[in-house]
Amino acid sequence: MDKGVIVTNRGGISGRRWTEVPIEATIRVLGFSTIGFVLLIFLFLLREGLPIFYEVPTGNLFGTRWYPTFELFGTLPLLLGSILVTVTAILIALPLGVATAVFVRELAPDWVREILKPMIEVLAGIPSVVLGFFGMHFVAPLIRNIFGAPTGLTVFTGALILAYMALPTIISVAEDALDTVPKSYRDAGLAMGATQWQTIWKVVVPAARSGILMAVMLGMGRAIGETMAVMMVTGNAARLPLTFDSLFRPARTMTATIAAEMGEVAQGSTHYHALFGIGIILFVLTFLINLTAASAIFRKQRRGGLR
Amino acid sequence: MEKFRVESLNFFYGRVAALKDISLSVQERQITALIGPSGCGKSTFLRCLNRMNDTIRGTRVQGKIFLDGQDIYKSGINVVELRQRVGMVFQRPNPFPQSIWDNVAFGPRVLGLDKHFHLPEIIENSLRGAALWEEVKDRLKQDALSLSLGQQQRLCIARTIAVRPEIILMDEPCSALDPIATLQIEELMQSLKKDYTLVIVTHNMQQAARVSDWTGFFWMGELVEFDVTEKIFTRPAQQLTEDYITGRAG
């Protein structure tokens, strides 16, 4: 105990030195300008994209056919294409990612962990065009041979590649979540006579669930915005993926559409506005996903967090 | 009846010896208290009794501990089974971040007891046994973390007795609690004594004197004295023990 020392914490502005003033001002300007840039981009997106909503009747815009040459701007196949590819990718990546995180954090001996963690980070650094290339030449032929899909460029192929891309995010965020589960929970489980396995699945993983949900959301955000690899392996047919075999048929995502067609449209044309319109839809979608992730974190904090 | 018999137990964290040549025996349906200054090895000793030290890397045990005549460190012993027989309550209340109901149901579910017994009955009995039933019976689905610390600690006791262990180890179960909650736990210990063998670690000399039947005094990894509580606190055999309980050492 340090007796007799009285510390008055006035906090905030009154306690700082004059040299800190310009530094703080600079940081503040930088911080606010980031927000400004995001706003500007959003405004630009709105300016270029909103016209489509009155240039083309709503029935057409949310119709089932996307043939810009014939003035058909049905975004439904693209929207559903994106969602199907993303959801399938997450369904593949979630169990794999959580299992890997559990292995790395809970079961692996130290030296295995030391090798695995950097490897997972390297995985995150592979450029998506390389993965797309790999998908086209190795995964697609496999899919063709196994499932008999004509070209092998299918929703499933895209989902596999996307799952692979989302994995590092899911693993590392889920691992951090497991890491915040206090040792006292594990001790309690083991001392009750639960096996290590039971302790992990009935105590540790449930205690980390909000973090794992966040991992899924972040992985999803990464997957839905991904363009290059998806464009290379999903076949890009703007087909409404509503039949049962859709998983093994080509599809086209929103991102691939924008990337493929933006180069050939006349600026200011209806087609041009339509592509930005898709951009708006994509933006709103990612925003909603991030919002869900953020509210998961918020709920966790309000509960007093994990001790 | 002798429940545990410990014979020349040595314990090492890496190369550092934390327990040196400990021998004692724990009597059935009695409360055995372990006292001594901080860092003298009380917790370490307690964790030897249910082999929780196994979860710490680089530790080593020498010597023997018999539970009902069976060496618990013999190879081939099922540690999971051992921990079902020897329950543990920790220093800081550590209920799972789940409902009160799920906390108590955890052990029975994990052991499959809920298939043979009526789960609601197990839960009510356990909560009654931990003197918590009246306070929580209307909100069993509530988050356990919403309880007060004292209630959380009694919930941890309920969770432990839900699997009907024979022995309950408690490592400073009251150190995070206020005086009233402490008193409740002490009363609870007395009622648990009818059915269970208790081994408790405490920093509080009065608590040891009040609740325990036997007391062991640890000092720097050694067991200085072990005897009936009354004798330890009135006519200790060792000078060191007397100095410690009168506050002159430690």
Ligand SMILES: Nc1ncnc2c1ncn2[C@@H]1O[C@H](COP(=O)(O)OP(=O)(O)OP(=O)(O)O)[C@@H](O)[C@H]1O
């Ligand atoms: N996980 C560990 N790794 C290494 N050394 C440890 C570990 N846990 C305890 N020790 C050491 O073993 C000795 C005994 O510790 P222990 O926790 O058993 O003491 P204690 O009597 O329970 O003390 P307290 O009253 O403070 O809880 C101490 O010197 C401590 O530093």
Ligand SMILES: [Mg+2]
């Ligand atoms: Mg201790």
